[in-house]
Amino acid sequence: MDSSAALDCAIIGAGAAGLTAATYLARFRRRFVIFDGGSSRLLSVPTSHNYPGYTDGIHGKDLLARLRAQVAGYGVDVTPGTVDGLERLPDGSFMVRGESRQWQARTAILATGVVDVEPDFPDVKEAVANGHVRYCPICDGFEATGKRVAVAGRGKGGLGEALFVRNYTEDIVLLSLTEPIVLDDEERQRIDRAGLRVIHTPAARLAYAGDGIEVHLQDGGRERVEVLYGALGTMVNSGMAQLLGAEHAPDGCLLVDPHQQTSVDGLYAAGDVVAGLNQIAVAMGQAAIAATAVHNRLRG
Secondary structure (H helix, E strand, O other): OOHHHHHEEEEOOOOOOHHHHHHHHHHOOOEEEEEOOOOOHHHHOEOOOOOOOOOOOHHHHHHHHHHHHHHHHOOOOOEEOOOOOEEEEOOOEEEEEEOOOOEEEEEEOOOEOEEEEEOOOOHHHHHHHHEEEEEEEHHHHHHHOOOOEEEEOOOOOOOHHHHHHHHOOOOOEEEOOOOOOOOOHHHHHHHHOOOOOOOOOOOOEEEEOOOOOOEEEEEOOOOEEEEEEEEEEEEOOOOHHHOOOOOOOOOOOOOOOOOOOOOOEEEEOOOEEEOOOOOOHHHHHHHHHHHHHHHHHHHH
């Protein structure tokens, strides 16, 4: 295909990062397409109180709607559906394929994000919506101030997060959803200094009680908490970039340069799919950098 007829950019992902990149590229008067798989992490954010400018906080769905409306104001249509493949052509441009269609673009921005690994119990999504299951203490640890909190991971995998949340409440317990918690001497000392309680017996099951989470232990014991932080990690949606040879961290998050370009020339990334701090404000900042880098690249 003739690269001179290609779009300037393909944005894959329409969450905070993707829609911010779209706004910038629209204002740069660039020709681009943006794909929305309909699974932005913003959809599961009950209310964000640390996103700047909203003194009473803003619901993730409301923020997403505002971002979409802003893009629509520039005449940009978001293309619904998932992208099935991303290929780099011999001329250095990219071919994006999805739902029996394909698009050619001179550059691409990946804003595909991550998916939180949920604790496995009925009504977990309702518990998330009501703030009783959370995943990001940097985002909302403040809202757990003074509450009874559990951090649940695999074995001792939630220890670091529990020590972080301890800053907000004295009533906190570390749990495991898999194998028993086994600690070394240094970890025991850190736990003792922090006044952190540890239940070494794994949980058998969790249940949503409407106003909190009930933890049923394998030894028959029970714990009831107001907030449970899931420390089970995330699934990083970086597979398309990895297939192109993009460098990445062990967890799959992409490594980028100061202009948000991956190790694949012309392929940029922004948001949670990039190694670093997973925050809405960070995703938007990265998207602004990536879109501006794309614009300046194409000016040449």
